[in-house]
Amino acid sequence: MSIRSVVAVTMGDVNGIGPEILTKALADSSLTTELHPIVFGSAAVFDEARRFAPACPPPFVVRDIAAPAPEGTIPVFEAGMATPSVRPGAAEAEAGRCAVEWFRAGVVAAIDRRVDAVVTCPLAKVGIRLAGYGYIGHTEVISELTGVNEPRMSLFSDRLRIVHISAHCSLADSVGYVTRDRIAETIRIADAALHALGVSPGRIAVAGLNPHAGEDGMLGPEETREILPAIRICAEEGICCSGPCSPDTVFRRMMEGEFDLVVAMYHDQGHTPFKLVAMHEGVSVTLGIPIVRTSVDHGTAYDIAWQGRAREQSLCAAMRLAARFAQAQAFAHETGGAPTG
16 A cells, blocks of 8 residues: 555646646645656646746656656656647647547556556547547546446545536436436445545435425425435445435535535536535546546636646645545455555
8 A cells, every 4th residue: 555556647738727737736746755647748848837837847758658767757658649739728629639649548558557547637628629529528538448338427625525416418418317226326336435535434415406305296206206215225235325415505514524425416516516615626536437537626727828827736636536546446456345544
């Protein structure tokens, strides 16, 4: 457990804040003593962004992920991509293509166990489409490469942990995902994540879909027809879960320590309270997949790109959480269990 996890950190869209927050994060020497980062991106862009973080070590291009880099440098794996032009704040095909291919390379390296985890800086959906891909974002790439059709989007911070039933779909479509089987599987995935972090037994609250969790069916049938049966199924399996809880109070109750995690019924139900409380230090985690993947919980922020104003706290938290999950995964493979505490 004392061996540093090897973490692939993808640069994201070079026209956004990814390069800046990356160099700012890696200027923190305490972070690089906790894990071994390998940047999947452009060494030239990384070096240019070091003007925002003079204490950040210089890049060193590695042709092989396993190849050592000189002490006092940050290894950069360019994945065969040419250095993209940097045009701050512009959504462009070239930047979108590089962002996708760097991420694809990182995911493949994690699948092949050449890295222990993948952490992602933000990319732009418009840039991806301009580059000719059919993806909406990172999640679709992960699904394609891992064969997992429905990974779960989740958000983690010091006081809030939220796992979503559905992610990037319309509010109207999200109701269709509120089924007992999907909710039960999400509760299991959430419980496994808590167990990996040493939170066991984790206290999981399941939010309702409707106001006041449906008021016994008066404000909607989903709570009694789908959500409550899923909770009962998981409780019978030994998972500590309860609900359906009124969605307007359950997140506050988690912050006050009553629960360790909340299962949210749709994207904004979970994202809105999370970003109100933990906008700058929150971490997005993809669960239900065979690799460890975390990400910053924000976008490319084109409006402040390459101005020295971007905050790196979410990226630092994402890297530390990825290393923690990777350590737990390694421990489980070695012992058949998970760490506690």
